[in-house]
Each structure stands twice: as structure tokens, then as C-alpha cells.
Amino acid sequence: MKILIVEDEPKTGSYLRQGLSEAGYVVDLLANGVDGLHLALEGAQDLIILDVMLPGIDGWQVLQELRRRGQETPVLFLTAKDHVEDRVKGLELGADDYLVKPFSFSELLARVRTILRRGKNNHVEATLLTVADLELDLLRRRVSRGGKRIDLTAKEFGLLELLMRRHGEVLPRSLIASQVWDMNFDSDTNVIDVAIRRLRAKVDDPFEQKLLQTVRGMGYVLEAPEASP
Numbered sequence: 001m002k003i004l005i006v007e008d009e010p011k012t013g014s015y016l017r018q019g020l021s022e023a024g025y026v027v028d029l030l031a032n033g034v035d036g037l038h039l040a041l042e043g044a045q046d047l048i049i050l051d052v053m054l055p056g057i058d059g060w061q062v063l064q065e066l067r068r069r070g071q072e073t074p075v076l077f078l079t080a081k082d083h084v085e086d087r088v089k090g091l092e093l094g095a096d097d098y099l100v101k102p103f104s105f106s107e108l109l110a111r112v113r114t115i116l117r118r119g120k121n122n123h124v125e126a127t128l129l130t131v132a133d134l135e136l137d138l139l140r141r142r143v144s145r146g147g148k149r150i151d152l153t154a155k156e157f158g159l160l161e162l163l164m165r166r167h168g169e170v171l172p173r174s175l176i177a178s179q180v181w182d183m184n185f186d187s188d189t190n191v192i193d194v195a196i197r198r199l200r201a202k203v204d205d206p207f208e209q210k211l212l213q214t215v216r217g218m219g220y221v222l223e224a225p226e227a228s229p
């Protein structure tokens with residue numbers, strides 16, 4: 001198993017290289033994003049351990065470029081910032097896991113083993129949401145239905161993602177408001193009804209099967225109609 005470490009702090013880098021070598025992995029260590037990206041693009045690695053703050057191009061850009069070019073090697077992010085936004089950003093860009101510095105080597109090794117066990121293809125499946133013939137690709141930020149591409153605004157995408165993640169569940173407007181719009185229920189919930197209407201016009205209206213249902217007095221639910229017996 002080959003692991004690429006991209007880390008510019010010499011101490012952390014050599015500590016990781018030594019530990020992972022002793023654990024039986026073949027390790028390459030590079031200290032900047034450009035070199036890291038070049039080697040990672042060759043696709044010979046089973047895992048990339050990627051620091052976020054790097055000279056040249058940062059870890060986000062390295063990951064983004066890898067995924068854009070269809071390189072699906074699992075990525076474990078090392079981040080010094082314990083911010084939710086960083087975690088979400090990394091996972092949205094297609095990272096498989098992340099670890100906040102400082103971390104213990106045993107914790108890192110456990111994460112590494114878990115990712116390697118899951119293998120390369122797991123990630124792609126995990127980022128594709130499907131309900132009936134509707135598909136939402138989190139990695140590429142694309143939506144299609146019956147193979148036909150549907151263009152959504154960022155808000156519509158977020159709304160559909162929520163509905164698809166929790167498909168079959170009636171979602172109250174208040175929950176949609178807080179999850180997608182960061183607003184409270186007291187705010188103008190008409191915004192949500194309007195957005196649902198627009199979303200429906202794109203994902204449901206042109207198709208025979210309707211997936212997005214209004215549950216009067218309760219909210220909205222996205223689900224595949226039950227197959228007729």
C-alpha cells in the first residue's frame with residue numbers, strides 16, 4: 001500500500017513518514033502542493049494525506065484539481081483549524097476524512113486503515129444521492145433526472161440535497177428554513193414555498209412521475225411513488 005504525504009512542516013512530515021513506514025506502508029513525502037498534485041495525478045497511491053495550509057497551492061486546490069481530473073484516490077485532510085466550515089468544505093470537495101492537528105499517531109493510523117479498507121470506489125458512491133430516476137452528484141454539483149441534466153441555482157441544489165438525503169421524511173418548513181436558509185421559522189416562509197415551486201418546475205413538472213409532494217399543514221417530502229403491485 002502506497003501513501004503520499006503532502007505536508008510542509010518538516011517535523012510533522014518526517015514523523016508521519018517514519019510512523020507509516022514502520023506500520024508497513026510505502027511512503028512518499030512532499031512539502032508543497034504543486035509537487036503533491038503532480039505525483040497524486042499519476043494515481044499510483046492508495047491514499048493521500050494532505051495538509052490544508054501549503055506553500056504554492058493549498059490543500060483545497062490540490063483536492064479540487066484531483067477530483068476535477070477524475071482522480072479518485074482517497075484523501076485524508078490534516079487541518080489546523082477546527083472549524084466546521086473547513087470540515088464541510090473538505091468533505092464537499094471530495095475528501096474522505098479529516099484530522100485536526102494536533103493528533104495522535106494511533107488516531108491517524110486508525111483513520112488510514114479505515115479509509116484503505118473502504119477502498120477507492122466507496123467515495124464516489126457516497127457522494128451520489130439517488131431517488132427513483134433523480135440523481136444528485138455532490139462531487140460534481142450536478143443534478144439529472146432520467147439521464148437529463150437539470151440546472152439548479154445554489155439554493156435549489158441545497159434544498160434538493162436536503163430533501164434527497166432525508167427522502168421519505170416529511171420536512172417541516174421550519175427545518176428547511178434553518179438548514180438551507182439559515183433562518184428561523186418566524187422569517188418569511190413564503191421564500192421556501194417559492195423555492196419549492198421553482199425546484200418542482202425543474203425536477204418534477206417535465207416528468208410524469210412526481211417525486212416532490214406537499215403534505216398540507218406539515219411540509220414537504222421527496223419520495224419515489226410506490227411501485228404499483
Ligand code: CA
Nearest residue numbers: 008051053054
Ligand atoms: Ca502546513
